[in-house]
Amino acid sequence: MxxxxxxxxxxxxxxxxxxxxxxxxxxxxxxxxxxxxxxxxxxxxxxxxxxxxxxPELFTPTxxxxxxxxxxxxxxxxxxxxxxxxxxxxxxxxxxxxxxxxxxxxxxxxxxxxxxxxxxxxxxxxxxxxxxxxxxxxxxxxxxxxxxxxxxxxxxxxxxxxxxxxxxxxxxxxxxxxxxxxxxxxxxxxxxTSDKARKFARVLEGKDEITMKELKREIRETQESMGQAFGKIQSMLQDISRGSQEKQVGYDSGPRSGKGWKGRTQDVCYNCKASGHFAMNCPAPNNDKCYSCKEKGHIARDCKSPKREQNVESGNDKQPSPGSKGGLTIRKDHKQ
Incomplete structure (x- = not known):
């Protein structure tokens, strides 16, 4: 530099x-x-x-x-x-x-x-x-x-x-x-450069048989190498697609050998409890239970009924005990 x-x-x-x-x-x-x-x-x-x-001056003796x-x-x-x-x-x-x-x-x-x-x-x-x-x-x-x-x-x-x-x-x-x-x-x-141009022109005109054969051989080799490269690319794409599908159908994360490897898991539907599909593809009616209104068919996030108090949402309808604040019991038996 x-x-x-x-x-x-x-x-x-x-x-x-x-x-x-x-x-x-x-x-x-x-x-x-x-x-x-x-x-x-x-x-x-x-x-x-x-x-x-x-x-000229006047001529005088002087x-x-x-x-x-x-x-x-x-x-x-x-x-x-x-x-x-x-x-x-x-x-x-x-x-x-x-x-x-x-x-x-x-x-x-x-x-x-x-x-x-x-x-x-x-x-x-x-x-x-x-x-x-x-x-x-x-x-x-x-x-x-x-x-x-x-x-x-x-x-x-x-x-x-x-x-x-x-x-x-x-x-x-x-x-x-x-x-x-x-x-x-x-x-x-x-x-x-001009020699290359003339050589290419002779090939196009078909006047140079040797050069034409060389050109055909180069084209054939190029096509073969391109075919091999295309096959490798297709194989890589198939591997990538296969790996993504296996991940979707339940492969556990982590090492795939040794103690941490659990093998292929079963596809279990959380709606009908049947195997072979997921809940989003389940043909049975939706059995989700809303924790807000206790109704089936939707969840609390999509519930349209008025929201209940926090203790009602948790299933505790009892009023707070006199010795508690906000559901927390205050201990009075402390040492003197």
Whole structure:
């Protein structure tokens, strides 16, 4: 039980780690977007600076001298420094384009799904290629760790995804290997089931005589075993019925051997005192005597006449003696 609980906890932690990786990717994309906006703002500022520098001015002797000395000294805003600014702008533009391409490949990687004709090997190669383009600044180990999660999400079969998750892969190659093993197992099970279905269909069509004979033999054996079981059940029911009947006709309770065993008792009717039946089945008139009205044909419980006093019911019509209370005699001769 403890190991199962620990296994469940580990599965939950792995799922949380996978979610954290997705959140990290979202944060990375936001960071790239912010950097792109900053680069755009820098490009705008640099473009304005370049346009200001390249604005033609009236040529004067002072301007010529100032331009000459500024170009020699390399003061900013001079033609000598313009080439450096342009090179910086080109580098910034290349970096921005590279980040945009990485973001595009990351979106493509996150939405990658296995097609109908795409094999697991092809899917793994595609995920590895997109991961290299989407995470250019990451190390190989980190890229592999992220790629295995994208590969598991891209697999279309739910059972294969479960197989990958349960194998606990460390790299993308481990994920592909676990997916192939799970796929092979599922295909074997499907083929085994389809073989049974085809075999049954051939039997129904009468094309497989050997299988038909085996099926008939199995049916015959099943019927025989069912007949034996049914016979046992009938025997048990008869024993139960016989035991209940014997109990009704007068078997004494207790042990059925030894001193306590009295054997079969006689069926005696309490109405006519004859044997062979009970009072409830007696054909003679009812001789029960009512203890309330002293009449025959009913008992006191069913008597309709007014009830007599308790002493009358008991057959004692005498009044209580003077020295008694409620029929109990009080002794007066006690020791002084």
């Amino acid at each position: 403890v190991s199962e609980w620990m296994e469940e906890e580990l599965d939950v932690l792995r799922m949380e780690a996978h979610q954290a990786e997705n959140m990290y990717e979202d944060a990375l994309m936001e960071k790239r977007e912010l950097e792109e906006q900053v680069q755009k703002m820098k490009s705008i500022i640099e473009d304005k600076e370049i346009s200001r520098i390249e604005t 301007t010529a001298v100032s331009s000459t000395f500024s170009s020699i000294l390399g003061i900013p805003g001079t033609p000598a420094n313009t080439r450096q600014t342009e090179e910086t702008s080109l580098v910034t533009a290349k970096e921005t384009k590279k980040r945009q391409q990485a973001d595009f490949h990351l979106m493509e990687l996150r939405h990658r799904r296995q097609g109908e004709t795409v094999t697991l090997q092809e899917l793994g190669a595609s995920v590895r290629e997109l991961a290299a383009l989407a995470y250019p600044e990451f190390s190989d180990k980190s890229r592999e760790r992220l790629a295995k999660g994208h590969f598991m999400d891209a697999v279309k079969d739910r059972e294969i995804r479960e197989g990958i998750f349960r194998s606990k892969p460390a790299t993308l190659d481990d994920s592909i290997k676990a997916a192939l093993q799970t796929q092979s197992f599922l295909q074997t099970e499907d083929r085994r």
